[in-house]
Amino acid sequence: MADLQRIVDELAARLERPLLLEDRLQRVVAYSEQNGVMDDIRRDSILRRHTTPEVRQWLRDAGAHDSPGPLRTPGAPHLGLLPRVCVPVRHEAGLLGFLWFIDAPPPMTADQVEEAAAAAPGLALALYHESLATGLASHRELEAVTGLLRGERDAARQLIEAGAFPQGQPVTALVARPPSGEPDEAVRLALEQGLLAVRRRLSGHHPLHLVRYDHAVLLVSGAPLAPDELHAALSVRVVVGVGRPRPSLAEAAGSYAEARHAAEVAARVPGLGHTARWDRLGVYRMLTGLPDHELHPGLELLLAEDQHLPLLETLETYLDLAGSAVATSRALRLHRTSLYYRLQRVEELARTDLKDGGERLALHLSLKLARLSGRYRPRGVHQVIAQVGQDPV
Template sequence: MASGLQRVVDGLAVQLGRAVMLEDRLQHVLAYSRQKEPLDDIRRDSILRRETTPEVREWLRAAGIFDAQGPIRTPGAAALGLLPRVCVPARHGGRLLGFLWFIDAGPPMSEEEIGVVAEVASAVGVALFHESLAIGLAAHRELDAVTSVLLGTPGAAEEGARSLIEAGSFPQSEPVTVAVARPLLDGQVDEPLREAMERALLTVRHRLGPRRTLHLVRYDHAVLIFSGAARPEQIHAAMEFPVVVGTGEPRPRLDQASGSYVEAARAAEVAARMPALGPSAEWSRLGVYRLLTQLPPATLKLHEGLERLLADETHRPLLETLEVYLDLAGSAHATSERLRLHRTSLYYRLRRVEELAGTDLRDGGERLTLHLSLKLARLLGRYPRAHGRGTAT
């Protein structure tokens, strides 16, 4: 089918004496003719990357290409390095399936030329429709198999993994790592947002090549299964909106990926609640938060004295001093150096903590309870980190 579309594109280019590019509805490049001037940076980048950048997609969406029922001219954008274009949507039964693109300069296209393309576009739409049926069937089977691997029983996971490997969708002998992306946006995750996550994951899969990744979009997050090590930076680069990405630990086989998925989902939840950790979080580096995220929420209660300190914003310096002191195993010397605080001031703050919280820092059980309560308060968003970013402790 791809070779047939290439012949159509080459034939149009010869007939019109103009360069042609064909994209699918997600603006991934499917075919293009020999390119000649005028040629802008966007066309070059699209051919090299096999896709249009998010900034240009947004510009062209605003120009109305997704709503157009027939050929339209889109304006240039000097800031983006974009020349004017003629866009001819390829539809079948009213369904948008792709776009035929022409640079509308040197000289602009005539109405007769555009009419020729419009006639060909209907045939392109039919060809893309038939291709989408085959791809859709394969995608549906892949979706079922990936869902079984991540969410099914051990037997279903094994069967799903076997079908994916036998279909050539994933390698058999490499370990797997799962990454979960959660949107950092106010409000509920709606269908357009899920579609945007789907586009981003397909872009990552396209960039990394065949047999390297699998994906699944769930109700409020997106999942990517990597062959080998996870590549969270690829997910961030492809998303059209801010996300946090959590990664689980590798598993030796695809049918064991569900364990990595659970870890990745929890890591992403921690990253979403604790911005100080940064946009990505690895399960293996979350320290005590690995324990806290696995406990039933109803069982998690803070130290009563700590609750009193949290209730008053003026006690923030005391809380952060206490946290650093406990992070450094109760070393007054190390805490003074970390906070650049005179030892006398440190002891004064620690005594105030004991007085206000009704605790005794010489008691190992109290220190442990306070330390866990501080980390839980961070996880629950009760107070943000102020003394720096870094690995969770």
């Protein structure tokens, strides 16, 4: 697949136009950086690795499957389809695929179409030898990686036999996801493009990737990629979770589960930074499998009303600092009298005793668990400080 991608990238650079290569069933095989005009069909093709039946029929009716050379296909506003230039890719008269360019604006010149047609034989040969003869078609890789992350051991065998991943090499999973909110199509497309760029750069490490609804997954042999490199490759802001390496591809699901949990923790606990490694999550590693309804009863009472948020923030800082009133006052820039007043209010409202070690532990763990569930969202130290004037001194 490396030759195909190289040819596609070089052709797109020469023509200064984005392009997409499909096989004869119109399943996406490779595409260049999409830095020009884009319609819904191009976006969906990249995200789903195939074209919808309605669009396939429209392009077939326009002559894409029968044309011996380049042709222009009309737009279809009702399908979200812009006009295109299609260059059929053939090997020994057999149709292997299609090279697609969006033809607006401005439309391709005759010289550009001729240069695209001149590249078709090289693409046909690479497509024949790599995509059809020895490699995995992209839709098959997508299915295999999806199965792999579900723990299907046969999926690992398929990928290894196809040469997509080396036999007997360790695997590490990285998960990238937006830090908040549900990603839209543009974010998912940016994730797809960024991961493809990473794959090209790390081709010697046989990387695999998958973009899911709310996150993206990268599997690499060993750990050749620093998380900061992944951040740099993506054009959108994300948090990255890193799972522990596993000795073989068949065990990738375990590393993936850890990476996904680590990314979730990084999204919910900003203090951890934009990257979280599973083996460095500390207490959050133990809390990820616990039900969020198993909280200290007193904490449930404080969480029930927004007005108690300053008390929760003060309590968490106090417990994080091992119950040191001096350190907590300094961290929050809070007068000692105000701190004692708040802690007393916590004891009254939560019906607890902060001198009891067991109670402190239960409250501390419950606070962290409430963070993970999203029920507790602290505002930051500067906003806790702003509450000082409201406390009796």
